[in-house]
Amino acid sequence: MVAAGLLWGDGDYARSVGLVQAGWDTDSNGATAGSVFGALHGAWVLPPAWVEPLGDLAHSAIFGFDNSRISDLAERTLRLALRSAARAHG
8 A cells, every 4th residue: 555655646745645545554554655755755845734733743652752853753764774774785
């Protein structure tokens, strides 16, 4: 479902996320499609109506991560991905 949303979403965030609502685990599929879309296209292409209400905050039940800044989490994810890629390539 995630691949279908990304392929048939034609570069439109809302369409890509919305297309995964075809059944099964729609909340996880929507979150994954949105995450992959953002990783592929960059945060700057995300529609303000989807981003601004969050106020750059993520709410989480994981100890130590409630009210984390989304931008900080994205930077941390990028650092970990780059470190992992560097290890994989020697």
